Amino acid sequence: MSTAIPIRTRAPAQKSPALQKDASQERQKQMIARHFEKLANAPESRDKVCYTFVPGNLTELIGSFDMLPVLPEINALQSGMRQRSGGYIAEAEKAGHSEDVCTYVKCDLGMMKSGNISPTGTRLPKPDLLLLSYTGCFTFLKWFEILREEYGCPVVMLHVPYQEGGHITPEMRRYVVDQLEREVIPAMEKITGKRFDEEKLRENLRLSAQAEDDLVAVWESAKHKPSPIDGYFGGVYYIGPIFSSFRGTQDAVDYYRELRAETEARIRRGEGPMTPDGVVSEQRYRLVVEGPPNWTSFNDFWHMFSREGAVVVASTYTRVGGLYDTGFRHDHQHPLETLADYCMGCYTNLNLPGRVSLLEKYVKDYEADGFLINSVKSCNSFSAGQLLMLRQLEQRTGVPGGFIESDLVDPRYFSRSNIDNRLQSYFQMLDARKSRTA
Amino acid sequence: MPTMTWPQDADTVQLVALARQWVDDLNLTAVRQWKAEQPGRLAIGHLPIYAPRPILEAVGVLPVAVFGGGDQVDIIRGDSYFQSYICHIPRSTIELALGGQYDCLDGMMFPSICDVIRNLSGMWRMLFPERWSCYVDLPQNFDAKVGGKFYVSELRRMARELHERGALELTDQRLRQAIADENRRRAVLQRLDDLRHKEPWKVPASEVYLISRVGGMMFAKDHADFAEAYLAAVQKRPARARDNVRVVMVGSFCEQPPLDLLKTLEKAGCDIVDDDLQLGMRMIDGPIPEDTDDPLAALANAFLFQGVACASRYIANDVKGRQLIEKVRSSGAEGVVFSAASFCDPALLDQPMLETALTNAGIPYTSLKFAENTGQFQVIREQAGAFSDAVKLWGEPTGTGVTTATSC
Numbered sequence A: 001m002s003t004a005i006p007i008r009t010r011a012p013a014q015k016s017p018a019l020q021k022d023a024s025q026e027r028q029k030q031m032i033a034r035h036f037e038k039l040a041n042a043p044e045s046r047d048k049v050c051y052t053f054v055p056g057n058l059t060e061l062i063g064s065f066d067m068l069p070v071l072p073e074i075n076a077l078q079s080g081m082r083q084r085s086g087g088y089i090a091e092a093e094k095a096g097h098s099e100d101v102c103t104y105v106k107c108d109l110g111m112m113k114s115g116n117i118s119p120t121g122t123r124l125p126k127p128d129l130l131l132l133s134y135t136g137c138f139t140f141l142k143w144f145e146i147l148r149e150e151y152g153c154p155v156v157m158l159h160v161p162y163q164e165g166g167h168i169t170p171e172m173r174r175y176v177v178d179q180l181e182r183e184v185i186p187a188m189e190k191i192t193g194k195r196f197d198e199e200k201l202r203e204n205l206r207l208s209a210q211a212e213d214d215l216v217a218v219w220e221s222a223k224h225k226p227s228p229i230d231g232y233f234g235g236v237y238y239i240g241p242i243f244s245s246f247r248g249t250q251d252a253v254d255y256y257r258e259l260r261a262e263t264e265a266r267i268r269r270g271e272g273p274m275t276p277d278g279v280v281s282e283q284r285y286r287l288v289v290e291g292p293p294n295w296t297s298f299n300d301f302w303h304m305f306s307r308e309g310a311v312v313v314a315s316t317y318t319r320v321g322g323l324y325d326t327g328f329r330h331d332h333q334h335p336l337e338t339l340a341d342y343c344m345g346c347y348t349n350l351n352l353p354g355r356v357s358l359l360e361k362y363v364k365d366y367e368a369d370g371f372l373i374n375s376v377k378s379c380n381s382f383s384a385g386q387l388l389m390l391r392q393l394e395q396r397t398g399v400p401g402g403f404i405e406s407d408l409v410d411p412r413y414f415s416r417s418n419i420d421n422r423l424q425s426y427f428q429m430l431d432a433r434k435s436r437t438a
Numbered sequence B: 001m002p003t004m005t006w007p008q009d010a011d012t013v014q015l016v017a018l019a020r021q022w023v024d025d026l027n028l029t030a031v032r033q034w035k036a037e038q039p040g041r042l043a044i045g046h047l048p049i050y051a052p053r054p055i056l057e058a059v060g061v062l063p064v065a066v067f068g069g070g071d072q073v074d075i076i077r078g079d080s081y082f083q084s085y086i087c088h089i090p091r092s093t094i095e096l097a098l099g100g101q102y103d104c105l106d107g108m109m110f111p112s113i114c115d116v117i118r119n120l121s122g123m124w125r126m127l128f129p130e131r132w133s134c135y136v137d138l139p140q141n142f143d144a145k146v147g148g149k150f151y152v153s154e155l156r157r158m159a160r161e162l163h164e165r166g167a168l169e170l171t172d173q174r175l176r177q178a179i180a181d182e183n184r185r186r187a188v189l190q191r192l193d194d195l196r197h198k199e200p201w202k203v204p205a206s207e208v209y210l211i212s213r214v215g216g217m218m219f220a221k222d223h224a225d226f227a228e229a230y231l232a233a234v235q236k237r238p239a240r241a242r243d244n245v246r247v248v249m250v251g252s253f254c255e256q257p258p259l260d261l262l263k264t265l266e267k268a269g270c271d272i273v274d275d276d277l278q279l280g281m282r283m284i285d286g287p288i289p290e291d292t293d294d295p296l297a298a299l300a301n302a303f304l305f306q307g308v309a310c311a312s313r314y315i316a317n318d319v320k321g322r323q324l325i326e327k328v329r330s331s332g333a334e335g336v337v338f339s340a341a342s343f344c345d346p347a348l349l350d351q352p353m354l355e356t357a358l359t360n361a362g363i364p365y366t367s368l369k370f371a372e373n374t375g376q377f378q379v380i381r382e383q384a385g386a387f388s389d390a391v392k393l394w395g396e397p398t399g400t401g402v403t404t405a406t407s408c
Ligand code: SF4
Pocket: A073, A102, A103, A104, A105, A136, A137, A138, A139, A140, A378, A379, A380, A381, A382, A408
């Protein structure tokens, strides 16, 4: 087989050029800046602050109480992108946290111990409430236990059952709704001094569904050839508002409408997405990616794909904070049940066979040439079982799978040359396959 | 029961050797023999920590605790299923399963203790689709009307699915009996632990460990008999008091350290007077109520209200480290040895919080890491020796833990 592989010589990955920004990206940047400003002013404005996690975030409910959400994972990844995570992690390890555990947690703790300065440079307020939405990741539980010790503030737990049987049962839904009614909502009422306003929640949920419709249209645009989006590297920008503080707001509705319009305009122009190598319309490889990206060398990592004309048409990381392209929408007519279904439907709350089936569907629906797993050291939730997923997917789809290893925000685990070499070999394998089938 | 017989006057050496023989038998010969005696019998494996064994026993199923391959298995296939940064127990479990050692198990339960075990449940479904696979979503909400209600529905589901596969139907009467048996087992283990607190030289941790662990493949009543026989033998054993440092060992609740690691600690001058090695057997503190109209609710509520603190359990309104400090005090321990499996997220994320609690309480500690197949103990021996000397020499160190070193 090796003789069939054309030997290609590629320039080594270099520092990538800055990305040109779309209008929607500018809009998102402003939204985020305003949000962090509100957070910085929270001690004066007396707005209550709720820390919670991306998977299973109850942003509509938090918003209905006029609380401000803080997502520690987002702060960690932003710290990674700004090259601060290495120092924060070292700080946490110095304080006794093991080298073996999730680096998001350590990055967050290091950031807290270094003054809790947000990614935009403003100071983050302390939490009034830690909403421990225990969805799809065991580490969340420990993370907020640690933060509770540090901040001495109340925690409310929302235990989200795992979809081990591959579906949501009525008992699972009832369990989550019971917790919302008996634990979460009363805790929010107590912290804010406000009564639960179901109408306000319904209105937020209506707005969520609108934004979700547009986001799904953006995801599905990648079925076009050339794909107008990169559903992984570009995708992580697209999920920013809906995975964080803006789902259920008019801001998010406007953002996703604009993003969809931009995507549709690119389809009309036959144009690919903006990447570190400019607009990539000549797309040599269409890929599906499983696993989170590396944040500390994000643009370099992306560049290793874009300079080869590789575009990611679908990814699972962009479904961790909500899986909408299999049909779920927040339903204002059943406000608490829909929140329960949302939490249970997040990607890492699916069982492994469910994850494989979703990837298989992506490979087929998006006519991918291959799929790639970026296995991150930090995240057992994602990573345990990925090597079996790789085998199963290759069997089911017949397309080649690639496997690389890195970490989210620990720069010690991003080996540029190693990853680049592996990607090179993988692309060569795709070439060989293409020339065989041609 | 899987047939374990011992002479009436068996001494501790004989009983411990018997337990070891069973624990080391990765082919689960005893389970196979029990099944062969009567076709149609079901045996279900379960991973650590806590599985609701009385439910299985009540429907006539033999619960079999699975703890991977320890230091006895060469991992060949298992490593190709897991990245290097994932703990060891799932890879040896897969190795044994693919090697056929678990083919006498009609299904497997995966308690919700971490993401590795959780994902292993999905791997199981894909690798062995014909076998029963059950993820036990233990509640992290401790209100009987919320978490309790959900857990009861989960327990019912398990019983129903097992009945569909040939197990007995779950009845209140059968469950009451299974709970009574479990309570008896628990009481004997408690007596063993009480004795260990008072006279650790009579019941070394390395023995208690084997005597407890062997029960993982026995019905509760039979295990209670066996543990009682050991207790009786202990009374007759000639043993001299030792001047060792008494420690509580924490963090090895899932992947088990090699037996030689326990012996190394003992040789280095540490009497392990309490530990969480076989936490599944001790997860419920005290007896489960037997005199009740609703034994299923009693079993669920016992988990909610009598559950022992551990890294995999949300502590809700409790104070972090309270139970550990109480354990140290009630067992007369002078220090704590943290002993977590490498890459064990729950244990390692929990540890700094527990260390802070110990420091505040003035209790010294040291920490080490291991893998189930660790073979070198020299560093651990030196570290444990230094710890025990420090505690002995300085009496009660004032809080700041004695050196914290990683040994592997
Ligand atoms: S283990 Fe994974 S999902 Fe959990 S906090 Fe870390 S990165 Fe996030």
